[in-house]
Amino acid sequence: MPLPALRAIDTYPIHLEGKTYVCLSDPSGVADEQVVLNPLAYYIATMLTGTSEADEIAAECTRQYSSIRLTPGEIRDLVQHLDTKGFLLTESFDARRAQFLDGFRQATTRAAHFAGRSYPEDPAELSRFLDGQFTREGGPGPLPTEPGVGEPLKGLVVPHIDYHRGGHIYAHGYRRMYLHGRPDTVFVFGVAHMAQPAPFILTRKHFETPLGLIETDQEAMDRLETACAVDPYEYEWVQRTEHSIEFHAVMLAHLYGPNIKIVPILCSMFPDAPAEDPDICRFLEVCRDIIAGDERACTVIASADLAHVGKRFGDGFDIDEAAVERVAARDEEDLAHVETLSAEPFFDSVMKDRNRRRVCGINCIYSALKSIDGRARRGERLHYDYAHDLAGGIVSFISMALD
Secondary structure, eight states: OOOOOBOSOEEEEEEETTEEEEEEEOTTSSSOSOEEEOHHHHHHHHTOSSSOOHHHHHHHHHHHSTTOOOOHHHHHHHHHHHHHHTOBOSHHHHHHHHHHHHHHHHOSEEOOTTBTTTBOSSHHHHHHHHHHHHHSTTOOOOOOSSOOOSSOOSEEEEOOSOHHHHHHHHHHHHHHHHHSOOOSEEEEEEEOSSOOSSSEEEOOOEEEETTEEEEEOHHHHHHHHHTOSSOTTTTGGGGGGOHHHHHHHHHHHHHHTTSOEEEEEEEOOOOSOGGGOHHHHHHHHHHHHHHHSSSOOEEEEEEOEEEEESGGGTOSSOOOHHHHHHHHHHHHHHHHHHHTTOHHHHHHHHHTTTSTTOOTTHHHHHHHHHHTTTTOOOEEEEEEEEEEETTTEEEEEEEEEEO
């Protein structure tokens, strides 16, 4: 009988005690544990296509590794291990996925998925940790004791990379936001890293954080639903484990407590010319109408990392000073259009080389710029930086105020 197929998952190399292994992780969150495989086990996993049999894979391993003699039973043991962890397309995975989706659908709130992992779960410890992002090296300095007054900041471009690597960049943007008046509602355009065949993915669920509940603006969601040509909740489960909105819900709770609402919008698959897509245009027009209305004061956040380059992301080169300079030069070209709040030229600039740098924030920056069209005058760069990926690569990011 053919062995089951490996699911679509994330893989990346890790180095332990001088040896290289491959880590398997599930960005959907259905499989909540990572699996670490040695090179031979990973090679076997790549041959799990749904049509291969155990004796065929054992024979192929012998051809590739002449000193290796595996039995079909050993192959099946590895398959059983991967299935137990939820990494194969099997009936047990289908049952696990159904339970996972049903649990999320029935929940009235969106749990703080990364609490205790990417940031402290204890409220007091978390507050100290977030305050530390403002005063750490590269940060803008401590927050004022009270928020500013007057009109809220129109918009921000800030990262969604983990706080440990990019918290100082978050701090530059949020300090500027805090100096302005508090908004009633914040539109957060995040990135659906588990991309789905829909441009926008919504959720009505309120966001839990260790610092309190951040409510979703239900009135705004009512209006946005009518602007969607397809069901904006068909892929709502992607919101469950997506960090690109969660990290900002946490930061907003730190700054303002429960006295603020959000509109959580994940940007997924856009065509090459989003300005020619009537569904995208209609949705962003409604966003603009809500934001420009008199009934609420709004700020728009683009939760956007920039370039992802290096071997971790599929490139064949190592990161050196020249590679960093090339990334920075191309980022500079793109960001010049964000400074002038020019959505289409920004999008075209990123795509002129087919987005070879893998700018994951392209769609959410585009959406944010379209949503504040006519309300802001310029974009101001606050701080640009990059961080190394442990598996070999860099991610660049920026904090920009749109006002």
